[in-house]
Structure formats: C-alpha cells, structure tokens
Amino acid sequence: MPYTFTLDDVAFLRSEEGARALDQVAELPLTDRIADVAAVRKLVGEKFAAVLETVLLRRKGKLDPTWLYTGDALQQASVPPVARHRAARLAGRDVHDVTCSIGADLAELARVARRCLGSDLDPVRLAMARHNCPSIPLVQADALAPVTSGAVVVADPARRDSAGRRTWRPADFGPPLDELAEVCTGRDLAVKCAPGLDPAAVPWAAEIELVSLDGQVREACLWSAGLATASRRASVLRSDGTQWTLTDRDPSDAGAAAPGEWIVDPDGAVVRAGLVKHYAARHGLWQLDERIAYLTGDEPPPGVRAFRVIEHGHYQEKSLRSLLRARGVGRLEILVRGLDVDPDALRKRLKLTGADEASVVLTRIGRTPHFFLCRAERVPG
Template identity: 75%
Template structure:
C-alpha cells in the first residue's frame, strides 16, 4: 500500500532539514534486500516521525525520472505520479493553449500546471486535495494555486483543463465516465459554453462525451499515453492522432487528411501503425500519406512497397494460409529460434502458439497473423527499423 502523506510530512520535506534528509537518503539502494538497512538509515537521518515520508519521496523521485523532465526535486504521492502526464505529452497539450488564460481545475501535484504556466498568458491551478496542493506549491513556484472544487467554477474567461481521477474506491482503474472524479458529464455541464480540455484514458468509449468536438490520441515512444477531449472552441479537427518521440520528434494526422485507400494484394512490407493512429481511427489517412494500402479494410495493418521513415516495419519473406502444421515446418526449415508474433483480427494467443511452434535455431523472425476477408493468413517477416528523415 502506498504511503499516505500528511501536511506535516510536506512541511518537513520542504524545510531545510527535510531537504538535507532527502539529499542524504538519495543514495540508499532501496531494494528488497536492503530494506531493513535503508529504514534504519532513514530513521537515523530524518527521525522516526518522517523517515517513511523521506524514503517514499526518494523512491518516487527515482520513478519520476523517466516520466517528468524537471521532477528530480519534486514532491509526489504514488497515485499522483502514476496519473501525471509525461512531460512531453503535457508540453504538447500546453502548446495548444499558448497565450491563453488557463485554469487547471484538477492540478494535483502540478505536472500539467507546470507546463501550462510556461506558455499561458496567465495560469491558475486548483484542487480539493490539500496535501497534493501543498506539493504543487513546492513543485510550481510562482503559479497561483488555490483550494477549490472543480465543479464549482472560481475563474472567468479561462480555458478549463481537467484531469479526472480514474480509479474507484478500491484503487482499480475504471472506464466508466460516471466513476471519474469529477465525472465527465458533470464537467461538461458545469463548463458548458466555455473552452474545455479534459485528459482521459485512451481506452474510453468517446461516444460518452458527445460535447467533445475533437478527440486527440497521443502516444510517446510507441506507447499510447492518453486522450484529450476538446470542446468546440478548442477543436481544430474531429479526430487527431499525435505521435511524440522521446528525441523531440512529433507528427500529427487528422480526419481532415486524405484517406482514399482501399485493400489490395500484399506488398513488400507490412506496417503496423502507431497505436494513436489506430485508436483515433485514422489508419486510412496514415496509409494515404505514405503510399500504403490495407490488407483488409477492417484490419489496421497496412502494406506497400516502402515503409514510412522512423517506424519499425516488417519485410515479407513469404506468406500463405494460416495453418499451424505448415507454420511449424516453416519455422523448422528457416531455423527460426526467436519468433515475435503479432496478431490482428484472429483469436490467437501468441505465447501459446509460440510454444506449439517450438522455434529453435539462430534466425530471428516476425510472424504476422491476420485475416484477409474471412481467410486467416500468416506472413513470415523480417523486422527492420526504418531510419527517420
């Protein structure tokens, strides 16, 4: 169970004594094997009362290093860190609101607020959780912060940004919008007629938010991180996919892009579009942009003579009907020992199939399983990382 920080904890961590304790404990191993020694050291350095808060903060700062660019000296709770947007994602969303007056009505520890404050004309943050708000004051110096209920407006003329909590009382992730805190429909009702941007989970059924004029899916380094719902005043498309790279690269595609592709015979390469493109329903637009077509109009795999730059694609070595006996013989004939299996449109468990195919040998390959029409098809491929331009 995650440590429950108190106001006293935050006060200590923000003090000169607390900063000294954090610095001295920063080098502790914090492993299962070192736990007893780590706790003893923290108690000696920070005292019995605040040792747990110091250890939890050191641990959370380490976890935050791969997510937040400037969070090395921040304060966190475990839940707040888990829900916080990665810096690259928060920065992208903030850029859409640059030059505006912005109110982050669920500011939490300030991960989004910090990026908004860099580009907004004026930025306000508020939250009902006193402890997280105290952490945000430490994390976002100079930003106006206040205790306020997101469903009781306290600002005028601002763009409203919200990130509802998505876990139920038992700590389980929830997909029902009425279980969000605050609920999606209540946010839309309270801020009707105002510019509203709501961060939500990418797996949400977006039909439950009819007020949203635009849905943007955002991925970072190949992983779909979140979706954002935009009210009419902020929308510039109906559906958008934005693909961010940890190296600073970024590209986007919308439903306004041409999408007139169909399905045809397999080409030399198979391309599995980024998850943001797939979840945004923009596979055809992505294919049209890069001269690709679909294997089947209901399946998200694309194919063509040349893959787009900067993607991992699969050169087709051979393909045919999906039959396990034939595949087992093929794997043996090609001496395939490392076998990646990708599946779309078929009810196949890749791990179970790999065990049955018994790959042994020095060759590495990718098996792409899908269907064309009603026929299951198997493609044996060589994976390649295509250089960016």
C-alpha cells in the same frame, strides 16, 4: 499499500531539515525494504516513511527529481513531452487547471499561457504543487464550483473509485466528467483521459485526440468545440522532439489490395483514433483487409519499424512450424490482429530451436487466416 502523505509531511519535506534528510537518503542503495526502513528511521527519525517514499518516487524518473509526489499523483501525471504537447495548443490563452494535483500539467501550461491558475481540492497535493510550481498562483477549490471565468478550463480527473480501483466510467471520475462538462458549458474545455475512453460517453467533446510517445499510447485528450480543429486526431511524439499529427480531415482514399513488399503496423494512436485509412493514404500504402489495421505497400514510411515480407500464405500452425524450422528460426516475434491466437502460447507450442530470428504477422484477409513471415527493419528518416 502506498504511503499516505500528510500536510505535516509536506511541510517537513519542504524545510531545510527535510531537504537534508532527502539528500542523505538519496545516497542509500535502497534495495532491501526491511533494511531500508531501519536505516532511514535511524537517519531521519519519525518522518522516515515520508522521506523514504519520496526518494523512491523520485527514482522512478518520470518527472523532475526535486519535486514532491504522492504515488497515485505520480502514476496519473503526464510525462513532460505529452504535457508540453497538450499545453502548446493553449499558447497565449488564460488557462485554469482545475485539477492541478502536484502540478505536472500546470508547469507546462504556465510556460506558454498568458496567465495560469491551478486549483485542487486535495490540500496535500496542493501543498506539493506549491513546492513544485512556486511561481504559479494556486488555490484550493472544487472543479465543479468555478472560481474563474473566461479562462480555458483544463482538467485531468482522477480515474479511480472510492476503493482505489481503476474505473473507465466517466460518471465515476473525480470530478464526474459529465458534471464537469455541464459546469463548463459555454467555456473552452480540455480534458485528459485514458486512451480507452468510449467516445459515445463524451458527446460534448468536439475533438478526441490520441497521443502516443515512443510508440506507447499515453492518453486521449478531449477538446470542446471552441478548441477543436478536427473530430479525430492522432499525435505521435518521440523523445527526440520530433512529432507528427494526422486528423480525419486528411485524405482517406486508401482501399485494400494484394500484399506488397512490406507490412506496416501503424502507431497505436493512429489505430485508436480510427485513422488507419488516412495514414495509408498519406504514405502510399493500402490495407490487407478493410477491417484490419495492418497496412502493406512497396515502400514503408520513413522512421518506422516495418516488416519486409519474406514469405506468406494460408496460416496453419503445423505448416508454420515446419516453415520456421526449415528456415532455422529460433527467436520469433509474433504480431496478431483479427485471429484468436495468443502469441505467447503459440511461441511455446512452436518449440523453435534455430539460430536465426524473424517476425511473423498473423491476420485474416476476408475470412481466410494468413501468415506473413518477415524481417523487421527500422526505416531511416
């Protein structure tokens, strides 16, 4: 069970004595839980649990290593590149983060907003936010009882039920998403959610933006009508600072045709945003099948990992095994869409022992299962 911080814990951690304790414990290897507890208790005394938990959370490396966190707050917090991207759309506005928690989003909003306020119901997280964001005004307030007017409302509702289990139902969020939208009627509203959210559950959202970082889909952001510039958007970010965006307003005149020289698996944000055709049209690609997200073409987009087709045909497990053994493939990456195939189970059944490596894309074209034996390559750009 994660440690439950108290206001006394936060006060200690923010004190000079607490800072010294954190520095001392940070020098320990912390590789054996039982031994670590004993060592930290000897160093710190009665506040050993709060200090140990804080050092362990800081070592996760997700946010500023001088900040204070709870485990749940750190898990839900946006990583800085994603929070920065979302904040950029609100540059120059007055912004109120009504679920500011420990301040991860608030810190990025304050860099670009004209004026910024944070609030939260949880006094412990709010105390941590005061440490993390000392120059930003903070108040304890319920997101469903507005204490501002005119400012853009930003929210990141808790997505766990009373038992601590993850929930996908917006009505179970904290605060409930439909109630928050109703309270904010007539105001600009931006809400961070998990990427698996059903759009039908948030009819008030004029735009749904899917955001990925380094190939991993991180979040969906819901934008109300006053902030929306499209209905669906995919924003693809990289840790090196590069990024690009695709929306449903971009051309989508890409159909399906015979396989080209390459297979391209679009970024997950593109797929989840329903913008596969738009991505294909932008890069001169086409679909293998109208209902499958794999794309193909004679030249892949720059900067992506694509799959150069070596051989393809009708998929049968036995014939694929023979082909891979004949080519000396011992290490195999398996990508699947549109077929009921478990890649890990298939890899075990293939029992490959060769020295070479390859990738295989398994999918269907129409009703026919197909395989594409490929060599994965990182395209420059």
